[in-house]
Each structure stands twice: as structure tokens, then as C-alpha cells.
Amino acid sequence: MKKLWILILLILGASVTIIAQSEILIPVSTQNSDLIFKAGDDNRLYQAYFGQKLLQTPESDAFPRPDHIAYITSGTDDLFEPAIRITHNDGNPSLELNYVSHETEKQGDNVTITHIRLKDPQYPVVVILHFKAYYLENVIEQQVEIIHQEKQPVMLYNYASFMMHFDASAYWLTQFHGDWAEEMKMQESELTSGIKIIDSKLGTRAHMYQTPVFMLSLNERSDENHGELIAGTLGWSGNFRFLFEIDENNSLRVISGINPYASEYSLEPGRSFITPSFVFTYSNQGKGLASRNLHKWAVKYGVMDGGQPRYTLLNNWETTYFNFNEEKLIALLDDTKKMGLDLFLLDDGWFANKYPRDNDRAGLGDWQENKAKLPNGLGVLTREAENRNVKFGIWIEPEMVNPKSELYEKHPDWILKLPNRPEHYYRNQLVLDLTNPQVQDFVFNVADGLMTHYPDIAFFKWDCNRMMTNAYSPYLKNKQSHLYIDYVNGLYKVLDRFRQKYPHVPMMLCSGGGGRVDYGALRYFTEFWASDNTDPLERVYIQWGYSYFFPALSVCNHITSWGKQSIKFRTDVAMMGKMGFDIQVNELSDKELTFCQDAVKNYKRLSDVIWRGDLYRLISPYAEDRAVLMYVNGGKDKALLFSYTLNPRFGESFNVVRLQGLDPVKTYAVQEINQFPGIRNILSGKSLYTGDYLMNVGLTVSSSLPLTSTVIEITAE
Ligand code: GLA
Numbered sequence: 001m002k003k004l005w006i007l008i009l010l011i012l013g014a015s016v017t018i019i020a021q022s023e024i025l026i027p028v029s030t031q032n033s034d035l036i037f038k039a040g041d042d043n044r045l046y047q048a049y050f051g052q053k054l055l056q057t058p059e060s061d062a063f064p065r066p067d068h069i070a071y072i073t074s075g076t077d078d079l080f081e082p083a084i085r086i087t088h089n090d091g092n093p094s095l096e097l098n099y100v101s102h103e104t105e106k107q108g109d110n111v112t113i114t115h116i117r118l119k120d121p122q123y124p125v126v127v128i129l130h131f132k133a134y135y136l137e138n139v140i141e142q143q144v145e146i147i148h149q150e151k152q153p154v155m156l157y158n159y160a161s162f163m164m165h166f167d168a169s170a171y172w173l174t175q176f177h178g179d180w181a182e183e184m185k186m187q188e189s190e191l192t193s194g195i196k197i198i199d200s201k202l203g204t205r206a207h208m209y210q211t212p213v214f215m216l217s218l219n220e221r222s223d224e225n226h227g228e229l230i231a232g233t234l235g236w237s238g239n240f241r242f243l244f245e246i247d248e249n250n251s252l253r254v255i256s257g258i259n260p261y262a263s264e265y266s267l268e269p270g271r272s273f274i275t276p277s278f279v280f281t282y283s284n285q286g287k288g289l290a291s292r293n294l295h296k297w298a299v300k301y302g303v304m305d306g307g308q309p310r311y312t313l314l315n316n317w318e319t320t321y322f323n324f325n326e327e328k329l330i331a332l333l334d335d336t337k338k339m340g341l342d343l344f345l346l347d348d349g350w351f352a353n354k355y356p357r358d359n360d361r362a363g364l365g366d367w368q369e370n371k372a373k374l375p376n377g378l379g380v381l382t383r384e385a386e387n388r389n390v391k392f393g394i395w396i397e398p399e400m401v402n403p404k405s406e407l408y409e410k411h412p413d414w415i416l417k418l419p420n421r422p423e424h425y426y427r428n429q430l431v432l433d434l435t436n437p438q439v440q441d442f443v444f445n446v447a448d449g450l451m452t453h454y455p456d457i458a459f460f461k462w463d464c465n466r467m468m469t470n471a472y473s474p475y476l477k478n479k480q481s482h483l484y485i486d487y488v489n490g491l492y493k494v495l496d497r498f499r500q501k502y503p504h505v506p507m508m509l510c511s512g513g514g515g516r517v518d519y520g521a522l523r524y525f526t527e528f529w530a531s532d533n534t535d536p537l538e539r540v541y542i543q544w545g546y547s548y549f550f551p552a553l554s555v556c557n558h559i560t561s562w563g564k565q566s567i568k569f570r571t572d573v574a575m576m577g578k579m580g581f582d583i584q585v586n587e588l589s590d591k592e593l594t595f596c597q598d599a600v601k602n603y604k605r606l607s608d609v610i611w612r613g614d615l616y617r618l619i620s621p622y623a624e625d626r627a628v629l630m631y632v633n634g635g636k637d638k639a640l641l642f643s644y645t646l647n648p649r650f651g652e653s654f655n656v657v658r659l660q661g662l663d664p665v666k667t668y669a670v671q672e673i674n675q676f677p678g679i680r681n682i683l684s685g686k687s688l689y690t691g692d693y694l695m696n697v698g699l700t701v702s703s704s705l706p707l708t709s710t711v712i713e714i715t716a717e
Contacts, residue, residue: 023060026102028114028131029053030138033282035131037070037116038063039099045070045118045129047165051228052284068165068251071118071129071144073097074158081195081245083163083255084144088123089152096120097127110135124149132277139297141235141277144257146267153266160257161234162278168218171252173244174287176211176545181533183514184211184545186622188221191244191252199241199259203468203484204399204431205515212240212518213549215287216254224288224617225660231290232256232280233549235302235519238488239263264481276520287548288660292614295551299612303522303554305504310527310553310611311342311391311459312600315582318534318560322349322358325373329381335585336390338593340600343391343459345508345580346381350374350394355404361428364400365407367446382456393459393506398446399491400429400465414439416471416483424470427512431468434490435483436475444494451502461529464511488520495524508556514542517550527554527578534582535563536573537707540627540644543577544620552631553611558582559596565707567592568676569644571599572709575674576610576629576642579603595676602673606713609633609640616660621646626654626702630714632661636691637716639668643682643701645708656698659714662691666716670699674711682710688717 025048026037038048038060047070048063074082075094087093097118104114116129125148132141142162148154171191175198176184198210206212213233215222222229232254234240239259246252256278267273279302283290299306314336320328329346336344349370352363356370363370369377378394385392401407401415403423408415408430416431417423423430432439450457473483509521510529517528528550531542539557546555555577559570567588574580581596588596603610613631618641621627625648630641639662645654662668667690672683682703689699694714701710 025057025060026116027057028133028140030133030135032138035140043098045099045116050164071097071163080247080253081243081255082158083160085158087155089150089154095125125154134297134301137297138293139279139281141279143277144275145272147272148267149269153268156265156267156273158260159273159275160255161275162256164254166218166252170219172217172221174215176213177209179209180512181531183531184542186545191246193246196244197241201239201259201261203238203471203487204464205467205511206237206240206518208515214242215290222286225286227286228284229287229290230280230282231294232278233519234276234278236276236488237491237516237518237521239484258485262481263484265485266479279519288616291548294549295615298551302519304524304526306553310578311506312603313343313345313580314339314341315345315347315558315580317347318582319584326376326380330384333384333388333390337388339581339585340597343393344385345393345459345461347395354406362402362404364397364402364429365405378454382454386456391458392456394450394457395461395463396446397463397465398443399432399434401432402429413474416468416473418470418472421470426466429466431466433473433475435473435486440490440494444497447498448501459506461508461510464516499524522554527556529556534558534560536565536570537563537646539573540621544627547615552577556580567595568674569707569709571596572642572674572711573644575603591677599674606640609638614661618657618660628657628701630659636663639714641701641712641714643710645702645706647706648704651704653704654702657701658696658698659694662695664692664695666691668694669715669717671713672710673713683712
């Protein structure tokens with residue numbers, strides 16, 4: 001039988017490298033990690049090893065016979081949580097998966113793709129585990145594909161993207177949670193026996209209460225530079241679930257993917273169901289390295305155009321809200337220029353006529369310029385922007401509708417809402433039914449229509465200000481349990497179409513703040529709005545949280561008037577990511593204006609180090625009344641350190657900080673920048689130190705005064 005398989009596959013010309021024989025090892029390797037599967041002589045696929053890279057792959061029988069089935073099925077003999085659960089078309093609620101074959105292909109020098117094909121011995125159901133290993137970045141993406149040839153649809157109940165087993169003495173989970181305006185609060189706890197679930201059921205977005213990211217430390221807690229851990233995140237802009245289960249032997253299984261909650265999927269014969277990617281990295285040198293791995297991967301592969309520059313911008317949301325007209329906006333274009341920024345971003349409120357968008361209760365869905373505010377349309381603004389040599393960007397929220405809108409009146413059947421129940425609003429709006437191809441066209445046309453009329457639009461902020469509640473899709477009819485999945489795939493179809501036509505227009509991903517921050521969406525977006533909370537004291541924690549998984553160039557930080565701190569503190573905090581402004585420029589004093597202009601120049605000069613450098617988190621705001629971090633470029637000849645003093649209560653003076661990531665034998669010039677006239681500096685003038693000195697003796701970098709900050713530029717001589 002096996003020989004027949006080999007023959008068939010060879011005739012088909014498939015690039016199959018190994019066919020099931022006795023025991024086979026399948027490595028998925030990066031520079032520093034090995035994930036090794038073993039196809040056993042019982043035809044099952046086992047996870048044989050995951051951890052630090054082995055010097056050489058051992059013989060298959062060198063691994064003790066593992067009992068960790070790689071992708072555990074349901075309905076037969078396993079008594080814990082499965083990775084996959086299905087019911088066959090004859091009602092049989094069990095699945096068995098045997099190893100059939102695997103193949104590997106190289107994509108350039110750095111990427112290796114491995115497909116492991118599994119099949120039910122009795123039913124024509126095939127499951128393929130797809131791995132994409134990024135060698136230099138030490139990141140692996142995993143997806144799972146399910147296909148069948150049964151006569152009728154097969155019902156899928158659980159369909160994880162990722163499953164992995166660990167055998168450690170203890171497991172420490174770092175998770176991130178929050179709410180609107182308090183995103184990314186970090187928590188660490190030891191897992192105990194039984195199941196721990198982190199999930200969301202928000203429909204249109206992944207996070208708000210729980211973020212789809214985690215770090216899992218093995219044996220003991222990790223810190224920034226020590227400890228063995230895996231860091232992972234799901235690339236999916238909808239419901240997710242991470243499940244951690246410790247069994248009676250203290251083995252842990254981790255299962256990640258789309259949340260199976262209310263999401264039974266009826267899969268037609270011949271169609272394939274492909275899960276989103278679970279992106280993960282292994283580190284045996286603490287959380288800092290795990291973050292740097294993910295950042296490097298994201299800049300190159302995970303975030304759209306990660307290698308390209310980003311625009312610095314002036315946004316008008318917090319300065320005008322809905323209250324503006326042409327004249328005010330033209331004045332803001334002047335301010336953009338005056339500040340030395342690249343782009344002006346016009347936020348919410350520019351559209352709708354029958355029900356003007358003068359507040360958040362009306363107009364959403366009617367994407368024509370509001371004639372009272374913009375009698376001459378957007379064209380005047382793009383022209384005036386061009387006259388000033390600045391770019392123009394615009395806010396849209398095309399997936400949503402206010403009941404007070406023409407769209408709602410014309411297309412009630414395009415809206416997600418339950419029959420026989422009252423409509424349920426969040427921010428006075430409802431969600432459009434993106435499972436419906438007509439609605440997909442509408443949403444695409446919002447963005448495409450703007451680009452077609454105004455080709456000079458250089459930037460979008462794509463918002464999504466609510467989750468799903470009381471949701472029912474008129475389009476899906478009796479397949480309501482497909483809604484959560486088909487909605488997100490509908491969104492991706494629209495974004496795919498937009499990107500085919502406009503491959504490089506930068507777009508900010510926003511979802512009532514950071515509700516849609518995930519690598520599924522970031523394939524289409526250049527950056528994301530981290531939180532509506534722009535008070536810099538809060539932002540230190542929020543940005544700190546995002547820094548574990550997302551690179552600085554993707555995290556949009558705007559300087560606003562939400563907090564009442566000095567302009568220097570606000571600016572220095574924003575500068576650790578992708579900086580923008582949303583303040584009344586005309587209310588700045590001369591000194592403040594000069595400070596901001598200089599800070600923008602510094603930022604532009606140093607942004608490459610921030611965006612693409614290696615991040616070292618030196619002092620956590622969870623540990624002290626300050627946060628200190630630094631970025632170091634690839635050549636180790638330029639670094640930038642940020643220190644933010646929070647609210648020390650007893651006027652304490654802080655210890656010196658030992659720097660990291662520098663070259664010990666290089667000599668560095670160390671100089672404070674972003675200085676505000678009249679404020680005492682932490683460092684006087686420019687001093688020379690060796691990397692060795694900076695990393696072993698350290699520097700005084702933090703003031704003890706509340707809500708102050710220091711930015712230090714470090715340059716190899
Ligand atoms: C959301 C966004 C804000 C702003 C408003 C506009 O709340 O997070 O930044 O764009 O919508 O209504």
C-alpha cells in the first residue's frame with residue numbers, strides 16, 4: 001500500500017520528500033530553535049521536541065517515544081481538550097489522523113515552508129499542518145487546512161491553528177487585558193492544573209478585554225534577559241481563543257486559534273477551510289529576545305511596508321472633534337507645515353448630508369462630503385495641502401452604519417441585527433453584514449471611491465468602533481454560525497482588493513483605540529492606533545504592553561492635550577513609537593513651538609533607529625516609578641534611550657541604569673536631546689564612554705521629578 005502511495009505521488013510529480021515508512025522525523029527549524037515532529041510506526045504524528053536548536057538532528061529513535069500527538073483529534077481516546085473536533089456527514093462524531101506525507105519548500109534564503117499531511121484512515125478527511133519558518137528571525141507561523149471529499153458537508157466545531165505540548169516543572173503565563181482606553185495591562189501568573197482560557201467574542205475585532213497575545217515561560221518566570229519561553233499571537237481580526245490545559249502528569253497543552261464559540265462551520269466537500277496563522281517565537285534568553293524576534297519578523301514580513309518610511313502627522317480629532325469647516329482645516333494644514341510634519345489627517349465628521357455627521361449619533365454610512373462643512377469638497381483640501389507641500393489623509397469607518405443615515409434607510413438588509421429583538425447600539429451604531437458580497441463591494445467602494453475622486457489622498461485611518469452584539473446576518477440565513485468567521489474573511493477580501501489596487505497607500509488600523517491589533521489585519525495596514533487614551537502617563541503602560549509583540553513603527557502615538565503634562569513629557573512619550581500630533585498648535589507658546597519643531601527634526605533624524613532598531617526594555621513601569629527603554633540599530637553605532645519618570649511618591653532618586661545591546665569595545669558619545677529651554681538636563685553636554693562602561697557601570701538617566709522625561713542619543717565615535 002505504501003509503495004503504491006509512493007508511486008502515485010511520484011507520478012503526480014509532487015515534491016514529496018518523505019513517505020511514511022517506519023519512524024520519520026520532520027524538523028521545522030530556525031536559527032535558534034527546533035520544532036521536531038515524529039511520524040510513529042503507529043502512523044500517528046507526534047511532537048517530539050520543541051526548544052533550543054539542537055546541534056544536530058538525532059536519529060528518530062533517539063527521542064523517547066513521545067505520547068504527545070501533534071494535533072489531537074476528538075471523539076476517540078483522548079480525554080483532554082482537542083485541537084480539532086468534527087462530525088462526519090454520516091453523523092460519526094470522531095476523527096483520527098494518520099501521517100501520510102510531508103513536503104518542504106524554500107522561499108528564498110530565509111523562509112522554509114513545511115506541509116504535513118494527515119488523513120483519517122476511514123473517512124476522506126485530510127488535515128494539513130502548514131509551517132512557515134523564518135530562519136533569521138526565529139519566528140514560525142502555523143496554519144491548518146481541512147479538506148474532505150465526503151458526500152455531504154462535514155461540521156467543524158474546533159479547528160485550532162496551533163497546538164503544542166510542554167513538559168516543564170511549572171508554567172508562567174504573561175497575558176494582556178484591558179478595556180476601552182486602558183488597553184494592554186500586563187499580568188503574570190502561574191498556571192495550575194485544569195484549563196485556563198483567554199478569549200474574545202467581539203466579532204469585529206480581537207481585543208478590547210483580552211489581547212490575542214501571550215508569553216509562556218517554562219519552569220520559572222522569565223525576565224527580560226533570562227528564561228525559556230514561547231511568545232505567540234494569532235493573526236485574526238475576530239474571536240480568538242488560547243487554551244492552556246495542565247493534565248495529571250503536569251504536561252501542558254496549548255491550543256490557539258479562532259474561538260470555537262458559536263462558530264460551527266459546515267464545510268462543503270472539496271472546499272478547504274484554512275485557519276489563520278498563529279505566529280510564535282522561542283527564546284531561551286528571556287522576553288526581550290522574544291520581542292526582538294517578533295519585531296524583526298514583523299518589520300520584514302508581518303506589517304505592511306515595514307521597510308518603508310512612515311509619515312509624521314497632525315490629526316484634528318482631539319482638537320476639533322466634529323466641529324470644523326474648510327477654513328479651520330486649512331489653518332490646520334498651515335500648522336502641519338509649521339510643525340515640520342509630513343501629513344494632515346482629517347478625522348471623523350467630514351461626511352453625510354441628510355443626517356449630517358455632527359456627532360456620533362448620525363451620518364455613518366453616508367460617505368459624501370458634508371456640504372455645510374466642506375462646500376467645495378475634499379478637493380480644496382488636497383490642493384491646499386499640496387500647495388503647502390504636505391500630504392493629506394482621511395478617516396473612514398466603512399463597516400458601520402448609524403440608524404440615522406440614508407444607508408440604513410436604503411439597505412436594512414445589509415445590517416447585522418436580530419429578528420424579533422430590539423436593535424442594540426454601541427456608540428449609536430450597527431455593523432454592516434460583511435458576509436454579503438454586495439456589502440463587501442460597498443465597503444470597498446468607500447475607500448476606492450475616495451481614491452478615485454481624490455488620487456492625492458495619501459493616507460487612511462480605517463476605524464471600526466464597535467463589536468457585534470445581537471448579531472444576525474440576513475445574508476447567511478440558516479448558517480448563522482458562520483457569521484464570526486465569514487465576517488472577518490469578508491473584511492480580508494475587501495482589504496485584499498484594496499491592496500491589489502493601492503498596494504502602498506499607508507493605512508492606520510483603528511478600532512475604538514487598539515481593538516483590532518493583530519497580524520491578520522496588519523498585513524494590510526502600516527500602523528495601528530494603540531488606544532484612545534492619549535494621556536502620556538497611561539500611554540507609558542499601554543505602549544510598554546504593545547512593545548512585547550509589535551514593532552515601534554506600527555504603534556501610533558499622538559501628542560494630545562488629554563493629559564496636562566508638559567509638552568516635553570508628552571512628546572518624549574510619543575516618540576518611542578510612531579509619533580504624531582493632535583494639539584492646538586496655535587496655543588503653543590513660542591518655546592513650546594520651538595521645542596516641538598526640534599523634536600520633529602530629531603524624530604525624523606532618528607526614526608530609523610526607533611522603528612527598526614533592537615528594543616531593550618531596561619526598567620519596567622510595573623517594577624519602578626519610571627520606565628526606561630532603548631533602541632539600538634543593527635550596526636550598534638546609534639542608540640536612543642528614553643526614560644519616563646512617573647509618579648514617585650517620596651522624591652526618591654533612581655539608581656543608575658545599565659544599558660544593553662551596545663558594542664563593549666566601541667566608544668560612544670552620549671548626549672541628551674529634546675531639551676526644553678529652562679528645564680534642567682540630566683546629562684550635561686556631550687560625554688564619551690565605552691560600550692563596556694555604559695553596559696556595566698551604567699548612567700544616571702532619570703529625574704526624580706514626577707512626569708519628567710529624558711531622551712539620550714548615543715552615537716559611536
Ligand atoms: C474612534 C477613534 C478615534 C477617533 C474617533 C472618531 O474613537 O479611536 O481616534 O477617530 O473614533 O469618531
